[in-house]
Amino acid sequence: MRNFIVIDGHSDYPVQVFRERESGSRFVIEKKHLPFCTQGGVAMEVATVGGDFSNGTWNGKDPGTVLKTIAYIHQEMAESADSLRLVLTKNDLEKVGESGTLSMLLNLEGAACITGNYPLGKYYELGVRAMSLTHNGKNIFAHGCARDSGRGLSDLGRCLIEEINGYDMILDLVHINEYGFFEALDLAQRPPVVSHSNVKTICNSFRNLTDDQLKALSRRGGVVGLNCLGFLIDGAFENQTIDRLLDHLDYIVDLIGIDHVGFGPDYIDYMIDFTRENLKKFPLYRGDLQFAIGASCISDMQKFVDRLLNRGYLEPEVEKIMSLNFLRVYQQNLPE
């Protein structure tokens, strides 16, 4: 069976890079992550250098931590120049999929680290090319979906969207509450993504999208990335399977067509205790953490290809889902 290139629309791997390099490791991606990506056919990851989580020396809201993480990623790129690529431009996207390489596009998961002294432009200058407004909680720009206040963007949040419009970068509407989602979508000047969320009609989690959100996203030319975290797949632990996740995909394709879905698998098997501790803080998070039963690591991504072909998707459709849909939106956002 033919292998398909995979774009991972959301990875937390830089957090792990930070933790490992803080304890003296080098070549972290090349040695501990790239082999699994290669096995799964993953050619590119949108990889977060921020977020609201904290643990030990890592604090994703702290500009110092984020800047240090970005510096670590640049060091990793320099150490492994033959195999790792940073995606900054449309031209860099053209090179995604070169044999034996992994491309990374840096993302801020939530704008918590953006302050008067550390404006968006500073992160953009250092290579960040995608961002969401919030993680699960609220910040000065908007409200996350876990503690939904019923309020949308703040004035600062609206200004931040304008700023994102001004830079050639990808707006990610993941994690934001519904009010903020629709406001931000109205203000966005280019197609956005929701990098790692599933369908609320199938699995009623605070992190998943309503049908109205999915329809609005598709009207703006956006793409949603399916999330392999079990609690976003099904409310029952035993039903959190690869096939149940693909029911979400079928549903999205029926609702908004084949051009608006990809994968943002969110595999954090390398730091699962860290994530479990951080999720416990959110009242709406229930149950334990596992990944799609049958596909528990990034190295399993080709299993989705097999299942999609078995479900009757044609090869060109599978290609769109595994890579081309996200690549199209990234092309529409990044600079020349």
Ligand SMILES: [Zn+2]
């Ligand atoms: Zn997330």
